[in-house]
Structure formats: structure tokens, C-alpha cells
Amino acid sequence: VTDDFSEASTNSDSPAGTAPRLDGGDFFLDGHCDGDASAMAAGDDPENVRWLNEGHVSGLEQNRSAIARWQENWRTGSSQRTWALREAVGGDLAGGCELRLEGSGIADFSYWIYPAYRGRGWAARALTMIMDLAFSEFGIARATVLIEPDNTASHRVAAAAGFAREGVLRSAFKFLGTRKDAVLYSRLPTDPAPR
Numbered sequence: 626v627t628d629d630f631s632e633a634s635t636n637s638d639s640p641a642g643t644a645p646r647l648d649g650g651d652f653f654l655d656g657h658c659d660g661d662a663s664a665m666a667a668g669d670d671p672e673n674v675r676w677l678n679e680g681h682v683s684g685l686e687q688n689r690s691a692i693a694r695w696q697e698n699w700r701t702g703s704s705q706r707t708w709a710l711r712e713a714v715g716g717d718l719a720g721g722c723e724l725r726l727e728g729s730g731i732a733d734f735s736y737w738i739y740p741a742y743r744g745r746g747w748a749a750r751a752l753t754m755i756m757d758l759a760f761s762e763f764g765i766a767r768a769t770v771l772i773e774p775d776n777t778a779s780h781r782v783a784a785a786a787g788f789a790r791e792g793v794l795r796s797a798f799k800f801l802g803t804r805k806d807a808v809l810y811s812r813l814p815t816d817p818a819p820r
């Protein structure tokens with residue numbers, strides 16, 4: 626296991642320093658491009674704002690900066706790796722998935738699907754595909770997700786992706802001035818494959 630993400634490599638055909646492309650049939654995962662900023666803004670609904678963006682609506686400029694940072698992260702081998710999730714037909718941006726290497730072989734995951742593309746089970750499948758890559762090629766020994774207790778859809782995604790619920794982290798983070806609990810999930814490479 627390496628804690629130096631710049632050492633991580635994949636067998637993907639994608640050019641070095643870019644997100645490895647992963648095919649999921651009706652969707653695929655690759656890196657963000659500059660043109661994604663407006664689709665990100667359009668997809669930034671109250672669910673994303675509430676559960677992911679700490680209550681802040683993202684604007685075009687902020688999205689452009691995020692895309693530039695995500696591209697740079699792939700180039701430099703940063704501990705944070707972000708994929709764009711795209712509908713296979715047409716390639717429209719439908720969401721995203723990110724992993725952050727936390728040290729000691731642990732990777733923490735986030736995922737989001739824009740409203741028009743929800744209800745297809747894509748988050749769990751994308752998460753599983755990226756976890757498989759993280760286990761097999763990035764040397765990850767433990768995948769984690771932290772979910773707010775009330776985010777039911779996200780709990781369902783973690784369960785569908787084979788994560789085990791470990792427990793509640795009390796007062797784990799601050800949201801708009803209030804301390805919040807978070808539920809910790811984990812998955813190990815030796816855990817059963819998701820259903």
C-alpha cells in the first residue's frame with residue numbers, strides 16, 4: 626500500500642495525467658472538461674446544495690475553478706481524484722464521483738447525480754467501479770463514506786455498493802454553524818461483491 630498517490634497507476638488507455646475512463650454500459654466515467662461548468666450549475670439542485678455543498682449554490686466561476694483544480698489533481702497525482710459521470714449516449718454530464726486518499730491506505734468517497742439522471746442506480750454502480758479500481762490499482766485497503774443521518778438516498782447507495790455501516794460519528798462536522806452527526810460506512814477489498 627502506498628500513501629503517495631503520485632505513485633498510483635492504472636492499466637487504463639487514458640493518457641497519463643488524466644482520469645482513467647471507466648465504462649458502465651449506459652454511463653461512463655472520465656475527467657471533467659472546461660465545458661462542464663454550465664451543466665454543473667444547472668444540476669446543482671437543493672439536494673446537492675444541502676448534502677454536498679454545505680448549503681452554498683455554486684456559480685459558473687466557482688465551477689470553472691473546481692474543474693481546473695480537478696484537472697490539475699490528475700496531472701500532479703494529488704490525493705484527491707474526481708471523475709465526471711456521463712450518459713453513454715451523447716456524453717452529457719450526469720454527476721460525479723470523487724475519492725480522497727486519507728493516508729494508511731484509506732480512501733474516502735463522495736458521489737452525486739444531477740436530478741434528471743437520478744433513479745437509475747448510477748451512483749452505486751459508479752462508486753463500485755471506482756472502488757474496484759482503487760482496490761486493485763491504487764492499493765487502497767479500506768474505502769469509507771460519511772453520510773448525514775437524514776440523507777436516505779445516500780445510505781441506500783452505500784448499501785447497494787456493498788458498504789457496511791460501522792456507526793455514528795457524533796458531532797462530526799459543522800454545517801451552517803451547527804454541529805452534525807455523520808454515519809460512517811466502510812468497505813474492504815475482502816468484503817463480498819455488491820449485490
Ligand SMILES: CC(C)(COP(=O)(O)OP(=O)(O)OC[C@H]1O[C@@H](n2cnc3c(N)ncnc32)[C@H](O)[C@@H]1OP(=O)(O)O)[C@@H](O)C(=O)NCCC(=O)NCCS
Pocket residue numbers: 672673676677735736737738739742743744745746747748749771772773776777778779781782785
Ligand atoms: C445520493 C444520490 C447520488 C443517489 O442518486 P442515484 O444513484 O440516482 O440513486 P437512486 O435515485 O437510484 O436511489 C437509490 C435508492 O435510494 C432511494 N431514494 C432515492 N431518493 C430517496 C429519498 N428522497 N428518500 C428515500 N429514499 C430515496 C431510491 O428509491 C433507491 O432505493 P433502492 O436502493 O431501493 O433502489 C443522489 O440522490 C444525489 O445526488 N444526492 C445529492 C448529493 C448527495 O447526497 N451525495 C451523497 C453525499 S454523502
